[in-house]
Amino acid sequence: MADGTVSSQSGEGPLAPLVAFGRKLRDAGLPVGTGRILTFARAIAALGLTDRESLYWAGRTTMIGRKEDFAAYDEAFADWYRALATQGELRVELNLPTPGSKRQVDWGEMPDDLEVTVSGVAAQWRSAGEDEPEDDEETSIRIVASAVEVLREKSFPDLTEDERARVAAMIRRLAVTVPVERTRRTKPASKGSSFDIRRTLRRSLRTQGEPFERAMRARKSRTRPLVLILDISGSMAPYARALMQFGYAAMAAGRRVEVFVFGTRLTRVTRTLRTKDPDRAMHEIGKQVADWEGGTRIGESLKTLLDGWSQRAALRGAVVVLCSDGLERGDPELLRAQMARLRRLAHRVVWVNPLKGSPRYEPLARGMAAAMPSVDEFLSGHNLESLEHLGRVLGG
Amino acid sequence: MGETPYGSVDELQAALGTQSYLADRGLATSIHLSLSLDKPLLLEGEAGVGKTEVAKVLSSLLGRRLIRLQCYEGIDASQALYEWNYSRQLIAVRAMDATDAETHVQDLFGPDFLVERPLLAAIREGSGAVLLVDELDRADDEFEAFLLEVLSEFAVTIPEIGRVAAETPPAVVVTSNRTRELHDALKRRCLYHWIDHPDLEREIQIVKVRAPHVSDALARDVAAAVLRLREMDLAKLPGVAETIDWANALAFLGAERLDTSIAADTLGAVVKDHEDQQLVSARLADVVGDG
Numbered sequence: 001m002a003d004g005t006v007s008s009q010s011g012e013g014p015l016a017p018l019v020a021f022g023r024k025l026r027d028a029g030l031p032v033g034t035g036r037i038l039t040f041a042r043a044i045a046a047l048g049l050t051d052r053e054s055l056y057w058a059g060r061t062t063m064i065g066r067k068e069d070f071a072a073y074d075e076a077f078a079d080w081y082r083a084l085a086t087q088g089e090l091r092v093e094l095n096l097p098t099p100g101s102k103r104q105v106d107w108g109e110m111p112d113d114l115e116v117t118v119s120g121v122a123a124q125w126r127s128a129g130e131d132e133p134e135d136d137e138e139t140s141i142r143i144v145a146s147a148v149e150v151l152r153e154k155s156f157p158d159l160t161e162d163e164r165a166r167v168a169a170m171i172r173r174l175a176v177t178v179p180v181e182r183t184r185r186t187k188p189a190s191k192g193s194s195f196d197i198r199r200t201l202r203r204s205l206r207t208q209g210e211p212f213e214r215a216m217r218a219r220k221s222r223t224r225p226l227v228l229i230l231d232i233s234g235s236m237a238p239y240a241r242a243l244m245q246f247g248y249a250a251m252a253a254g255r256r257v258e259v260f261v262f263g264t265r266l267t268r269v270t271r272t273l274r275t276k277d278p279d280r281a282m283h284e285i286g287k288q289v290a291d292w293e294g295g296t297r298i299g300e301s302l303k304t305l306l307d308g309w310s311q312r313a314a315l316r317g318a319v320v321v322l323c324s325d326g327l328e329r330g331d332p333e334l335l336r337a338q339m340a341r342l343r344r345l346a347h348r349v350v351w352v353n354p355l356k357g358s359p360r361y362e363p364l365a366r367g368m369a370a371a372m373p374s375v376d377e378f379l380s381g382h383n384l385e386s387l388e389h390l391g392r393v394l395g396g
Numbered sequence: 397m398g399e400t401p402y403g404s405v406d407e408l409q410a411a412l413g414t415q416s417y418l419a420d421r422g423l424a425t426s427i428h429l430s431l432s433l434d435k436p437l438l439l440e441g442e443a444g445v446g447k448t449e450v451a452k453v454l455s456s457l458l459g460r461r462l463i464r465l466q467c468y469e470g471i472d473a474s475q476a477l478y479e480w481n482y483s484r485q486l487i488a489v490r491a492m493d494a495t496d497a498e499t500h501v502q503d504l505f506g507p508d509f510l511v512e513r514p515l516l517a518a519i520r521e522g523s524g525a526v527l528l529v530d531e532l533d534r535a536d537d538e539f540e541a542f543l544l545e546v547l548s549e550f551a552v553t554i555p556e557i558g559r560v561a562a563e564t565p566p567a568v569v570v571t572s573n574r575t576r577e578l579h580d581a582l583k584r585r586c587l588y589h590w591i592d593h594p595d596l597e598r599e600i601q602i603v604k605v606r607a608p609h610v611s612d613a614l615a616r617d618v619a620a621a622v623l624r625l626r627e628m629d630l631a632k633l634p635g636v637a638e639t640i641d642w643a644n645a646l647a648f649l650g651a652e653r654l655d656t657s658i659a660a661d662t663l664g665a666v667v668k669d670h671e672d673q674q675l676v677s678a679r680l681a682d683v684v685g686d687g
Contacts, residue, residue: 035584039433043587046432047405047425054405057425065583067440067574067590183538197482201489209489316537316579344577 015041021080025063028072029307036063052081068337185220192216224319224347225256229305231324233263233296239354239381243323246387248273248281258314261285262301298328298367299335306341315345321390323352323381328367335367339374349374352381352390402428416605417446417453418598426589427454436547436568438583441591443573444635451528451569460567461521464528465514467535473542477552478516481509505556515546516560522550523564533572537579544582596623599639606640610647617654617685618643622666624683630672642666659684 015037022037043058044050056077064073188196199215207213228247230240240261251257251274258270272284309315320342328335343349351371356379372378380386402408409424419427427450430437439447455462465476485504492500512520518527532540546552547568551561570586572578594602599619603610610618622639634642645665651658659680667673676683 031580033584039435039587042433043429046429049404053421054425057422058429060422061426061429061587061589065438065580065586065588066577070590185538197480201482201485204489211486341577344575 017084018044021059021076022063024076024080025073028076030064030069030072030076031307032063039063055081068341183220183222186217187220189216189218192218194218223256224317225258225314226250227315227318227320227346228257228259229302229320229322229324230259230261231263231296231298231322232261236296236323236325236354239323239352242384242387243321243352243381244269244273244281244285246390256318258309258318260301260305262296262298264297264301266301266304296324296327297330298324298326298371299330299332299338302338302342303334306338306345315342317347318345319348319350320346321350321352323354325355326351326353326365326368326371328365328370332366332370336370336373339371343374343376348376350377350379350390351375352379354380354382356380356382402431404428411457412453413605415453415457417449418594418602418605419450420594420598423450423589423591426587430569430587431567433587434565436570436586438570438572438578438586438588439591440572440574440588442593442633442635444637445591445593446636447571447591448528448530451526451530451571454567454569455526458526458567460523461525462528463514463518463521463525463566464530465518466530467532467539469534469536471535471539473539475513476515476539476543477513477546478554479511479513480505481511485509507557510554510557515543516552518566518568519546519550519552519560519562522562522566525566527566527568529568529570531573532570532578533575540579540582544579544585547582547585593626593633594636596620599623599636602636603640603643607643607647610643611652613653614646614651615643618646620685621654621659621683624685625666625676628675628679628683630667630669630675632667632669632672634666638666638668654684656680656684 018041019037022032022034022040025032040059040062043062044055047054047058059077060070060073064070186192186194188199194217196215196217200211200213203213203215204211228243228250230236230243230247232240244259244261247257247259251259251270258268259273260266260268260270267285269281269285273281306315339349353368379390381390402411405421405424405428408428409419409421412419412424412427426437429435437450439450441447451464452462454460488504488509514527518525529543532543535543549561550565551559553559570582593599596619599622600612600615603615603619604612607615618639622634622642626633642662642665645662646654646658649658649662660677663673663676663680667676
């Protein structure tokens, strides 16, 4: 920021009012980092104007990166500007660098969970510490279970304690393989889809420049993350427990599984599920989760998830399975917007609604109706058989 | 600060107007800041609101070369940055004699055999170019990461040749139709503006500027009808381009005003989805405004 100095007459440091605005936006839940506030300050300096409209547009274009955040921004701006107007005029001075000097473009900080690799072929986001799987073929989640038919078709809440234990064990034994996505990167392969001219050329040196041997490349693949978002409120608890077992089975098969549970608020339980055996994990989670079997705020919980986790590649390109009855107590509009956000980030969104197991059910509940446009697959998940079906759908 | 021949937002707005591009205050501010802060400008909005047009107008306004990188699913670095002309290298290898092999090999990786793609072209051109990265949401996020790397350095290392760096960065316009969310790391490095459909008065202005032979009354009718179409629950909302097309079509047929019969005949210029057409046809009188 050596090229722009901003000052104001309010006397508490030149950037204070601008930084205060940035903080205000952050308090309103908008992702406004220091880098963006500094860009805002430079923008004000570059414009040299501090009328309401210039401040408004300069702030919006530099600090907001999503259309949905405009309303929150407008509100915060109105507040801030009102306060500013009472403090007296904001004066901004700008020092231009000498012409022709080589400019250092400032790009702000790089996120630390991001590794950018540029190779001759392509680059990719990778979250830290993640291994590339070796799978070559497009595989799918496949569940093979051998179970007693009665237990398979019995709805989870109707199970006796003994049956529940047996079904839980069966679910855990399900063989699950996670779907893979093909990455942009390629690797040498004997049977590939694209011609590897570099290697062909190199090999041709052995034969006096005559390209006898053709080399091929094929695209690499890695497992898609599987994200389970489970409703544990009220009547959903038995289904959530069953799906948690499902999550455990998936985690045992693939590396990239995230499990979140929510009632009135969202809790990440991946770590607990990973480290403990499933029965103990359930017990731990029960202690960890404050709102076990409380009310349902799907929209709000999703917002927490999307705000906090979309940064860390957990959701990007993932297969997301959301299990809930869709009886939203919060604002259905919020749910609609958050589902649309989720849909854009994820590879596929599967909604498991045990109520669908009832033949008369139609997704008319306000929350469910709001979510439906963003759902790729709508399934029941009320018994073991339907969980197997879920597994097949995820693979298909 | 970057060089911009326009001292203020108002001047820039007026200059864009001379290029037949009517930008509102917010868009003009974003463009002005993008030029003066050397930050890429990320434009989002519905299809057909003129996102791509911004880059084209900027290039003619600033007298800079427009370099366009059209993104698509599966685009990778060799299609965006550079590639060696392998077939030419192969032929050259065949034509060479065995003496002085070292020089020959160096020649093989010389500028003659380098195929320049848009990003490399923009880096070489530097501030003489406007780089348009069109529909970035169509590319996958790995390409986005790669683009981020290029945009933050404006330099690229070609192993066989060395480092190519831009003296001064080109102006960069990135557009997205928002079929998927772009990564926050990229957004942080850009200025952001959402281009909305224009309001009635602005749309009338745009029609008049873009289709000067259309009468004022017809321009007003068409803009108002399109505005009503956008309020209907259509699968594909008509953009500004469709408004202009429709006005042109109507003027070509000699219409002075918009009425239901001529609107029905020319509906294909503005509503381009079969189910939408059925929906609109049923309520055509409402749309045209004489019902």
